[in-house]
Amino acid sequence: MDALLSSFTAVAIAEIGDKTQLLSLFLAARFRNKTAIIAGILVATLLNHAASAWLGVWAAQFIPAGWGPWLLGGSFIAVALWLLIPDKDDSEDTAMLKYGAFVASCVLFFLAEIGDKTQVATVILAASFENALWMVVWGTTLGMLAANVPVVYAGSWLLQKISLDWARRAACAVFILLGIFTILSAS
Numbered sequence: 001m002d003a004l005l006s007s008f009t010a011v012a013i014a015e016i017g018d019k020t021q022l023l024s025l026f027l028a029a030r031f032r033n034k035t036a037i038i039a040g041i042l043v044a045t046l047l048n049h050a051a052s053a054w055l056g057v058w059a060a061q062f063i064p065a066g067w068g069p070w071l072l073g074g075s076f077i078a079v080a081l082w083l084l085i086p087d088k089d090d091s092e093d094t095a096m097l098k099y100g101a102f103v104a105s106c107v108l109f110f111l112a113e114i115g116d117k118t119q120v121a122t123v124i125l126a127a128s129f130e131n132a133l134w135m136v137v138w139g140t141t142l143g144m145l146a147a148n149v150p151v152v153y154a155g156s157w158l159l160q161k162i163s164l165d166w167a168r169r170a171a172c173a174v175f176i177l178l179g180i181f182t183i184l185s186a187s
Helices: 002-014 019-030 034-060 068-083 095-099 101-113 117-128 130-161 164-185
Strands: none
Touching (some): 002 117, 002 130, 002 164, 019 101, 019 130
């Protein structure tokens, strides 16, 4: 259960102001079928984060036992600092949009998530909770949905109410605390 809650919290917070959240806003403005957009986000996130979690568990086996907490803690802190850098909306009209809300959302979201902060966080979380791979996948996926579903339904209004700078700083603090906790738990 720790893997699920930690993954959910870390990704839900890290996703605020992320490029995939901006993509959700773009898709919601482009398509009326909000359910199809959310289904596309769900499928893309499940596939992307399952592969990422598997990579994290696979990579964890090559890390010497004493190094694991230090590398994971350092990775959490590196992601924390990365969160302070604002993302830009690099979505644009693409040929993918002609295939409808679900296909466009699924493909564009999957591609936007490659190399993204939340994907890196998923790799780190899976390495940290290597015996709970599917709990990490479900936690990160639910975290992505928790951050993106409100944007799909009320994106413009929400973005006027929430300071993205504050959200990035809060997410940074959470990841720094996770990093410190991971390092201290090794002692």
